[in-house]
Amino acid sequence: MAQQTMRGMRLGTQSLESERGVNYSARSTHSYQCINNHVSEMVFAADAELPQTWQCKQCPEQATLLEDGKMVVLEANDDKTPRSHWEMLLERRTREELEEILQERLDYIRARRAGGQADL
Known part of the structure; x- marks a missing residue:
């Protein structure tokens, strides 16, 4: 029997979709x-909220939005700075309470070790 080659398409390398009938959203350049x-x-999309800053494409600096050829004055963000675990803990307990809890826990661990039990 003669060998026949299978003819077909490479799946995944070529799209079967066409651009006919596609309506692109309105865009604007900033x-x-x-x-x-x-x-x-x-x-950006025409109805998108524009960020005031963007990473410069040519250097590592932050670029500021230009409107009418002038840089936009950046709004001051009153973002909260992230709190550490310690700061959140101090909101719930006083330092004296924490020292008391620590001492209780250390006493418990020392008692377990003295009794020959392993720490878990």
């Missing part, structure tokens, strides 16, 4: 400028 005077053009 400029961002960093302190090194690099200007980056970014495209």
Whole structure:
């Protein structure tokens, strides 16, 4: 019997979809400028909320949004700084209470060790 080659398409490498009938959303281009005077053009959806800063494409600095050729004055964010576990603990207990709990726990561990029991 003669060998026949299977003819077909490489699955996953070529899309079977076409761009006919696709309606793209409205877009707008906005400029961002960093302190090194690099200007980056970014495209956003027309109804998107614009970020005031964006990472510069040419250097590691933060670029600021330009409106009418002028940099936008950044709004002061009153974001809370992250609290540490220690700060959250101090909101629930006083330092004296924590020292008392620590001493109770240390006494318990010492008693277990003296009794020959392993720590878990």
